[in-house]
Amino acid sequence: VNDLESVVAALQAAPTVAVLAHVAPEGDAIGATLGACLALREAGKQTGAYNADPLPPGLGALPGVEHLVVGGSIPPTYGCYLVLDTSDLERTGGLLDGRAADAPVLNVDHHAGNTRFGTVNWIDPEASSAGEMVYRALRHGGFPITPPVATNLYAAILTDTGSFRYANTTPRALQAAADLVACGARPEEIARGLYRNRDPREWRLLSEVLAGLTLSPDGRLAWIQITRAALGRAGLGLEAAEDFIRYPRSLAGVQIALAFKEVSENEVRVSLRSDGDLDVARLAGQFGGGGHRNAAGCTLAGGLSAVRAGMLAAAAAYLAGSR
Ligand SMILES: [Mn+2]
Numbered sequence: 469v470n471d472l473e474s475v476v477a478a479l480q481a482a483p484t485v486a487v488l489a490h491v492a493p494e495g496d497a498i499g500a501t502l503g504a505c506l507a508l509r510e511a512g513k514q515t516g517a518y519n520a521d522p523l524p525p526g527l528g529a530l531p532g533v534e535h536l537v538v539g540g541s542i543p544p545t546y547g548c549y550l551v552l553d554t555s556d557l558e559r560t561g562g563l564l565d566g567r568a569a570d571a572p573v574l575n576v577d578h579h580a581g582n583t584r585f586g587t588v589n590w591i592d593p594e595a596s597s598a599g600e601m602v603y604r605a606l607r608h609g610g611f612p613i614t615p616p617v618a619t620n621l622y623a624a625i626l627t628d629t630g631s632f633r634y635a636n637t638t639p640r641a642l643q644a645a646a647d648l649v650a651c652g653a654r655p656e657e658i659a660r661g662l663y664r665n666r667d668p669r670e671w672r673l674l675s676e677v678l679a680g681l682t683l684s685p686d687g688r689l690a691w692i693q694i695t696r697a698a699l700g701r702a703g704l705g706l707e708a709a710e711d712f713i714r715y716p717r718s719l720a721g722v723q724i725a726l727a728f729k730e731v732s733e734n735e736v737r738v739s740l741r742s743d744g745d746l747d748v749a750r751l752a753g754q755f756g757g758g759g760h761r762n763a764a765g766c767t768l769a770g771g772l773s774a775v776r777a778g779m780l781a782a783a784a785a786y787l788a789g790s791r
Contacts, residue, residue: 471590475550475574476609478588479508482548482572488518489598490554491561492737494710495527495627495662500552500598502532503620504605508550510612518542520561524710525670529661530623531616541566548572551586553598555579555758576601581749581758593760596641599624603644615652622653623662631659635744635762673702677712683719688787689780690716691726693772696733706731717741724748724783728776731767736775739765740783751786755779 479485487505489497498519505517517536527533542549544566554560554577564573575586578601580593595601599621606613613621625645629637632645649655676698683690694709702708706729717725723746729737738755740748742762749764757766768775 471588472605472608474588475576475590476605478548478572478574479550479605479611480609482513484514484546485548485550486516486518486542486546487550487552488542488554488560488563489552490559491520492707492710493519493521493527494524496597496599496624497553498523498527498533498536499530499620499622499624499627500602502530502536503599503617503624504550504552504602505535506532506620507602507606507611507613507617510614510617516542516546518563520563522705522707524707525667526662526665527623529665531619544568546571548574550574550576552576552602553578555581556583557585576605579758579760581753594638594640596636596638596644597625597628599628600641600644603648607647613648613651618648618651618653619658622648622655623658626655626658626662636760667704667708669702669704670708673698673704673708674712674715676701677709678715681716683722684780684784687721688723689726689783690719690722690724691728691776691780692716693728693776694730695772696730706737713739713741723787724751726779726783728772728779730772734771735767735769736772737765737767738775738779739763746787746790751783754782 485508487501489501501517505515508515519538522538542563572587575589577591578595582591603621622645625641629641677692677694681692713725713727725741727739731737740752742748747761749759749761752758752764752766755766755768759765
């Protein structure tokens, strides 16, 4: 019995399943959560979808999003917990704290650094996304893939492959996406929901953030910062800046892009992006974080300028060592 089969068997056996994913969620976390939740519900199970943090813009149109419970805790009535896209227990944001001791935790994730915190652990770093893994589990278990399920899983794959542009755009990812379209996912509608459904305040925040875009003297590092003050002026939360890192990343010659997000006066969340062999998960790991080779993050205690200086020095040292 392999890990995929153990997950499928546990899902088939469980009458009640709580589905959740990591804090500061994006399209993969939420699409995989809702896709799994709706499919299990369709199969006659009592399910619930949970996340510790508010949704970033663009995800409000996903089918079933009205069922998602944000913040708070999960009622202790579930017999099984399906945790998606979450590399370690801490990144559930405490959602598992009230669970019954005998309820299995199914850990389904594609982060290579996953800490295997589950009762069953199915970790596949080759998978493009948690959405692709949920798709494989549903197919393997003969669960129904209705149009709303397909829509969520397609949105998950679309998000984590950068709209089928990143190195994880594998034959398997594309085959899953093709099958999901055959099951009723509508690519044009999903892309419009994710990328063309924006609030003007986001672009006002973006313009302020991009005004501060900075490159290292050698042009290999680029970074932005999202301050509490700028968020306050825009009237938005940090989740609005979730994908701003794409702009420093898109610059010619930039090998590592960073976004410094001021969570509070004394806490900064850092997002990192790279291409090819440059492993920003290792870099984030030096600061207690993790992620994928080309997309990672960490949270540091300290003020914005101190955190930024320390992180940029580490990134420069890493680049110097990899020349
Ligand atoms: Mn993911």
